[in-house]
Amino acid sequence: MFKKLLISGLLLxxxxxxxxxxVSFVHDKALPRINAEEKEHLLETLxxxxxxxxxxxxxxxxxxxxRDKALLGTSDPITVYRARKGGAPVGLVxxxxxxxxxxxxxxxxxAIRYDGTxxxxxxxxxxxxxxxxxxxxxxxxxxxxxxxxxxxxDPAEDQWHVKKDGGQFDQFTGATITPRAVVKxxxxxxxxxxxxxxxxxxxxxxxxxx
Amino acid sequence: xxDSAFRKIALDGLWNNNVTLVQILGLCPTLxxxxxxxxxxxxxxxTTMVLVGSNLIISAIRNIVPGEVRIPVFVLVIASLVTIIxxxxxxxxxxxxxxxxxxxxxxxxxxxxxGRAEAFASRNNVVLAAVDGVAMGFGFTxxxxxxxxxxxLIGFGTLFSQANLMFGxxxxxxxxxxxxxxxxxxxxxxxxxxxxxxGMMIAGKNVLNARAEKRAALAARVQASSEAQTAI
Numbered sequence: 532m533f534k535k536l537l538i539s540g541l542l543l544x545x546x547x548x549x550x551x552x553x554v555s556f557v558h559d560k561a562l563p564r565i566n567a568e569e570k571e572h573l574l575e576t577l578x579x580x581x582x583x584x585x586x587x588x589x590x591x592x593x594x595x596x597x598r599d600k601a602l603l604g605t606s607d608p609i610t611v612y613r614a615r616k617g618g619a620p621v622g623l624v625x626x627x628x629x630x631x632x633x634x635x636x637x638x639x640x641x642a643i644r645y646d647g648t649x650x651x652x653x654x655x656x657x658x659x660x661x662x663x664x665x666x667x668x669x670x671x672x673x674x675x676x677x678x679x680x681x682x683x684x685d686p687a688e689d690q691w692h693v694k695k696d697g698g699q700f701d702q703f704t705g706a707t708i709t710p711r712a713v714v715k716x717x718x719x720x721x722x723x724x725x726x727x728x729x730x731x732x733x734x735x736x737x738x739x740x741x
Numbered sequence: 742x743x744d745s746a747f748r749k750i751a752l753d754g755l756w757n758n759n760v761t762l763v764q765i766l767g768l769c770p771t772l773x774x775x776x777x778x779x780x781x782x783x784x785x786x787x788t789t790m791v792l793v794g795s796n797l798i799i800s801a802i803r804n805i806v807p808g809e810v811r812i813p814v815f816v817l818v819i820a821s822l823v824t825i826i827x828x829x830x831x832x833x834x835x836x837x838x839x840x841x842x843x844x845x846x847x848x849x850x851x852x853x854x855x856g857r858a859e860a861f862a863s864r865n866n867v868v869l870a871a872v873d874g875v876a877m878g879f880g881f882t883x884x885x886x887x888x889x890x891x892x893x894l895i896g897f898g899t900l901f902s903q904a905n906l907m908f909g910x911x912x913x914x915x916x917x918x919x920x921x922x923x924x925x926x927x928x929x930x931x932x933x934x935x936x937x938x939x940g941m942m943i944a945g946k947n948v949l950n951a952r953a954e955k956r957a958a959l960a961a962r963v964q965a966s967s968e969a970q971t972a973i
Contacts, residue, residue, distance in 0.1 A: 539810045546806075546814050550821035557825045561832035568835045663927065670903065705927055 577612055577624050580642030580651040586614040586621050597625075597731070602723040604628035604636070604716055611731055620645045620732040623724075626655060629716035633708045634658045637667070641720050647728075648682040652717055657709075664709030674701065674710070683721045691718035747872055754876025760853050761884035761939070762946045767853035771885060772935035774844065776896070779903050781889025785882025787844045788851060791826060792881075793874035795819050795854050799862040800870035806863075815858045823849045853881060884942070891938050896930040898923025 570591060577590050593615070596608040603609055605628040614621040622644040629637040638655040652675055659665050666672040677700060683691070692698025693711050702710045724731065760766050770788075775781040798818050806814050827845045830838040848854065857877055862870040893899060898920035904912040928934045 535807070535809075539807050542805070542807065543810045543813055543817075546817050550817045554821050554824050554828075557828050561828045564832035565828070568832065572835075660931070663930070670905075704925065 576640065576653070577614075577642075580624060581614040581622055586616050588613070588615045590614050590624070595731070595733070597727070599723055602719040604630045604719070613732060615732075622650060623731060625720070627716055627720045629712040631708075631715070632657060632659055632712045633664050633706070634660070637709070637712060637716070639713065639716055639720075641717060643721070643724050645728075645732075646682075647684075647721065647724060648680055649678050649717070649721070650680075651676075652678040652713075654713075659709045660706065663703065663706040666703050666706070667709055667713055674703070675713075677701065678717055683718070683725060688718070691715075746869065750869065750873050751876045754873065754878075754880040755883065756880070759880045759884060759946075760856075760877055761881060761888075762943050764853075764856065765943075766856050767851040767881070768939075770844070770847045770851055771888070772932065772939065774847070775885055775889040775892055775935060776930050777893040777902055778886055778890040778900055779907055781885035781887075782882065783841050783907055784844045784847075785878070785885045787841045788848055788853065788881055789875065789878025791819075791823055791845075791848050792854055792857060792878045793871055794822050794826070796857055796862040796870040796874035797867060798822065799858045800865060800867045803863045811863060812855075812859070815855055815863075819854050819858070820849055853877070888935070888938055888942060891942070892929045892934055894919060895938070896926055896928075896934065898925070 574591055581590065590612045593613045594610050595613070596610055597603070598606065598608050600606045603625075609625055609627065611623050611625040613623045622642060624640065624642045627639050627641055629639060635658045637657040637659065640653045640655050642650040642652070644650050653669055654667050654675060657665065657667065659667065666674055669675050686699045690699040691714055693700050693702040693707060693714055695702050695707050696711065698714065700710060700714045754760075758764060761768075761771055767788075770784055774784045795815075795818060799815060802814070802818075823845060827838075827842070830845070831842065857873060861873045865873070890900060893902065898918065900917040900919055901912075901915040904915040908915070929938065
């Protein structure tokens with residue numbers, strides 16, 4: 532009886548060990564590739580908004596971290612990727628969060644030109660209702676492209692709402708909460724940019740705005 | 742290994758003992774994912790891959806695992822396997838991973854996998870277990886694809902929308918607008934629609950089965966009466 536227990540326990544331990552070893556082996560092998568893949572994917576996305584020929588710095592390493600719960604939607608530090616040409620700022624790309632989606636956070640990638648106009652917005656991750664709120668995803672509809680070229684001057688700041696709330700931006704049939712959250716988050720990010728533009732482009736060695 | 746054994750496994754997986762329609766296993770991913778045909782297909786393919794792998798391993802180790810600890814061992818094997826597949830895919834098949842990646846973590850909680858491990862793989866040899874994995878996986882894929890197609894058709898009036906996520910940009914033209922100017926029927930896309938549609942599918946399968954049974958009974962009776970006549 533005791534012996535049987537011991538054997539069972541040992542076997543279980545062996546399987547746990549083998550399983551963990553296999554997972555960590557694959558993890559070790561795959562991690563560099565996954566990271567390289569992610570870096571390439573991120574660069575590809577960054578260059579979608581900031582064409583590589585318009586800049587001469589390495590956006591992937593020219594970054595700073597900022598934090599602003601009220602305007603950027605999360606208390607976590609956010610990485611800002613800066614684009615420059617000949618040392619002069621061209622634009623930046625950052626991820627902001629729309630915290631008031633229909634179900635949970637909506638993570639957005641927002642690219643802003645130096646003059647404060649948007650060169651593009653993309654949804655990175657969300658948990659919105661399939662078939663309703665997920666039209667914010669560029670794979671599902673072109674709605675998110677309506678931000679391109681907009682700024683806080685065009686349309687005027689009080690027009691940064693969905694049409695239902697008296698603003699400029701379309702909502703979806705059956706889903707107002709999701710686009711409302713995205714519009715608000717993009718407007719807030721632009722406000723943040725307006726307030727902190729010089730700090731955002733400060734050289735990486737200086738400690739930027741907290 | 743006779744042909745009839747394989748045929749029975751295949752028929753069980755695809756129809757007689759279908760995971761979704763008969764065993765009603767793994768409902769969480771089934772109901773959550775199938776808002777359109779392509780999602781159903783993706784989930785089905787990812788699950789089939791894991792199921793074949795887990796059936797193979799579990800069948801191979803079935804004789805060294807004592808009965809008392811078999812369930813925790815199965816859980817360990819399945820969890821390790823899914824994690825490995827997830828990581829290996831994201832490293833070596835990043836494009837496919839982008840499509841199927843969201844489904845893979847969901848597979849760990851799909852009781853279809855452990856259900857087949859316990860009911861079949863732990864009692865049969867490796868070849869049969871692999872065939873069972875393929876058959877059950879195809880049955881699951883078939884049911885999910887049908888469910889997704891019905892919900893997409895009723896909800897949006899389209900089929901194959903977002904096929905480009907899985908088959909590349911060229912597949913955008915696969916999207917079929919079955920009804921033009923279709924007023925979307927959102928309940929089919931929302932969770933209640935998943936339950937209603939699945940219920941209808943199970944009912945439909947039962948009707949087909951009942952009909953087939955009746956026909957078989959009738960054929961048997963005709964056979965018997967004709968035999969009786971020739972006897973006279």
